[in-house]
Amino acid sequence: MDTTCVIRYRYTNDDSLEPYKANKISLGCSDMACLIVRSGSQLEFLHFGQDDCYDAWYVDKKDVKIPDHYKLKIKTSNWLSIYDDDELVFNEKGDFEIYRAGEMGCIIRKV
Secondary structure, three states, X not given: OOOOOOOOOOOOOOOOOOHHHOOEEEEEEEOOOEEEEEEOOEEEEEEOOOOEEEEEEEEOXXXXXXXXXXXXXXXXXXXXXXXXXXOEEEEEEOOEEEEEEXXXXXXXXXX
């Protein structure tokens, strides 16, 4: 039985965008307006404003400014896994900060 997990990242690189908008990734879909975030023994819900499919801006540079309307919601250490209603949609090693804004805005910053 093959238990390999395939993570689907969708990157868009456009130099005309704000620096934090250089990379966009898919975070899957939910009929409960939230995703599950896991890091070690830490388990949290990442809530959104509506049931839908979600994307996040992925920032892998500490010097990129996060806009003030985004609020830090979750900090993780060593690794980060995110699950939608059906499967693992994000899985990376490192320390991360997850920011949210409005109904759907999300930034994942690797620190």
